[in-house]
Amino acid sequence: MLSERRLEVLRAIVQDYVGTEEPVGSKALTERHRLGVSPATIRNDMAALEDEGFIAQPHTSAGRIPTDKGYRLFVDRLAGVKPLSSPERRAIQNFLDSAVDLDDVVARTVRLLAQLTRQVAVVQYPSLTRSTVRHVELLSLSPVRLMLVLITDTGRVEQRMIDCPAPFGETSLADLRARLNARVVGRRFADVPQLVQDLQESFEQEDRGTVTTVLATLLETLVEETEERLMIGGTSNLTRFGHDFPLTIRPVLEALEEQVVLLKLLGEAQDSGITVRIGHENPHEGLTSTSVVAVGYGSGDEAVAKLGVVGPTRMDYPGTMGAVRAVARYVGQILAES
C-alpha cells in the first residue's frame, strides 16, 4: 500500500510530465510542488513508485516518467474530471446549435472536440440498431426502378436503388408504402425484420416479386448499415505527439484510417460513463502508445453512439475527460431536439 504522500508524488509527476514533456526529477518536483519534504525523501518515494511499476526512467541518469500503470492509477484515484468553463460551454452550445442536418452535427462535433482537446477526435454516427424508424419512403424512378429511403429518429437517412422484377404500379406502390410505414414507424430497427416478414402475402401475385425484393433490400440495408460510420478530425494534432515522429505517428495514422479498428475501439467503451483506455490497455497494436477517452451519447437516456478522442498517453486526462463529457452531453441534447 502506498502512503498518501507517495500518491501525491505520483500525481505531481504526472502533472509535471504532461506539462513539460520531459522526465521529471526529484529536485524539480520539490520546487514546483509544496510537498514539504526534501528531494532526498522524494527520491526514496520515487524508488518505491518505480518498484511498484508506476513510473520508470528512460535512462539511468534521467528523471522519471509515468508508466501506463501510473496513468491508470492517476485517472482512477488521483484525478477528477475537470469541468469546462462557462464561456467554453456557451461556445459549444452556439456552435452545435447552428448545425443544419445530421452530417453537420457530426462534422461540427468533430471539429469542436479536436479543438477543445487539441487531439484527434472520433465521432460515431448514431447507430441504426438502437434507433427507431421515423419513416420509410418509396419513390418510383421508372416503372421498374424504385428508390428506398429510410429515415431514423436521429435524422440519419439511408437510400438504396431497387430494380423491380416486374413493373410496379403507382397504386401498388402507395399501398406498399402505407403498409410498410404502418408496421415499422416508431419501432426499433432491430425489430423490423419480424415486423415485415409476411408482408408480401397481402399483395397480388404479380406484385409479390417486387415486394419481396423491396423487403429484402430493406433488411439488407439494416444489416449493412449496422456497420457504423464515423468521422474523424484533428489529425494535425498528431504532430504535437512527441519527438521521435515517424515511428510513433505512422501506426496511429494507419489505425485511424481503418474505420473497423476505430469502431471496435469505441464499441468497447462502456455505454455510460467515460471510458479511458491507456497505452497498452488498447487492443490495437498501432495504438499502444496512445490513450483513448470515449463516452456514449444519445438523444434520450440511452447511448445511440459513441465519441471520443485519441491522443498520446501523456495527455491532460482531467481536461480531456471534461471536454469529451461536455461535448457528448450537448450533442445528445441537439439530437433530442431535432
Add this chain to the structure above:
Amino acid sequence: MLSERRLEVLRAIVQDYVGTEEPVGSKALTERHRLGVSPATIRNDMAALEDEGFIAQPHTSAGRIPTDKGYRLFVDRLAGVKPLSSPERRAIQNFLDSAVDLDDVVARTVRLLAQLTRQVAVVQYPSLTRSTVRHVELLSLSPVRLMLVLITDTGRVEQRMIDCPAPFGETSLADLRARLNARVVGRRFADVPQLVQDLQESFEQEDRGTVTTVLATLLETLVEETEERLMIGGTSNLTRFGHDFPLTIRPVLEALEEQVVLLKLLGEAQDSGITVRIGHENPHEGLTSTSVVAVGYGSGDEAVAKLGVVGPTRMDYPGTMGAVRAVARYVGQILAES
C-alpha cells in the same frame, strides 16, 4: 534553348531523385543511365540546368535535386502518363463495382486512389450545381413537421426538416409534391430557383405560408450544399514524406483538415485533362512543398466533380497521373450506370 541531351539529363535526375530521395551526382547518373558521355560532360550540363533554374544543390558539395521549375518541365515535356497494367485495371473495376451507394463509391474511390498512388487521396462528391434533380420528396412527419428529401441524378441525397407555420393536409402535400416534381425533375439545380418561383400562387391562402417555407428551404438547401463535400484518405502516406518531419507534415495535415482549402484546390483544376500543380504553384501556403494532381470526373461528358492526390513534389508523376486518370474514368462509368 536546352539541347536534347540536357533535357535527357534533367529527366534522369528527376527519375533518380524520385526513386532514391537523395541528391543525385554526375557520377551516379552516368552509371545508371546510358547517356553516352562522361561525368565531366554531365557536370557541364548540370551547371547549365542550374543556371536556368531547373535544378539546385542543397549545399555546395552535394548532388542536384530538381526545383519546382524542373518538375514542371519534366511533367510538361519529358514525361508521359503511365497507363496502368491490366490487372490493376481489373482490380479497380471490381473494387468499385461492389459499391452499394454513393457514399460507398466515394469511400472506395478514396481508398483506391490512396493505395494506387501511395499518397493522400481527395475525392469530391458530385456537385449539386451541375447535377440534375431526379426526385423531390416531401414527407409528413407530423401535421406541422415536414421532411424535404432531394435526390440527384448522381445518387446524392439531401434532407431537411421543415416546421410548417400552419397545419398542412395530406392532399395539399400530395399536390405540392406532384407540382414540384413536375417542374424540376430532370432539370439542373442551377435552374430550379426560377422554375419554382411562382409556385405558391396556385395554392389556397391557408397553405401558402407552408408552401413558401418549403420552397425557401429547398432553395436554401441548393445554396448551402453548393458548398461541396469531400472525402480524404491515405493520410498515413504522409509519413513517407521526407526526413524533416514535423515541419513539413504539420501544415499539410492542417490544410487537409480545411475542406475549404481542398475544395478551392480541386476547384482550380481544369474541367478536362489532368491538372498538375507543383510546389509553389500551389496557392495555399501549407502546401508549397506538395504537388497536387487532379482531374474532373463525371457520369457523362461533363465533369460533375473532381478528385486527385496530394503528395510531395518528389513524386512519380507519370504513375500518379496514370492512376488518377484511370480511377476518374472508372468512377465516371459507375456513376453513369447507377
Add this chain to the structure above:
DNA sequence: GCTGGCACTCGAACGCCAAGAGTGCCAGGC
C-alpha cells in the same frame, strides 16, 4: 565539344571531453 585530371568545398560521422542533471546510498539528527 567531350574528356581526364586535379584542387577544392563542405557536410556527415566519429571520437573526445566537460558540464550538468539526476540518482542511490549512507550516516546522522529529530
Add this chain to the structure above:
DNA sequence: GCCTGGCACTCTTGGCGTTCGAGTGCCAGC
C-alpha cells in the same frame, strides 16, 4: 523510524576538432 544533507556515480547532451568522401568547377588537351 522516518527524514535529510552530503557525496560518489552514471549517463545524456552539446561543443569541438578531425577525418573521410562525395561531388563540384575548372582547365588543358584531344
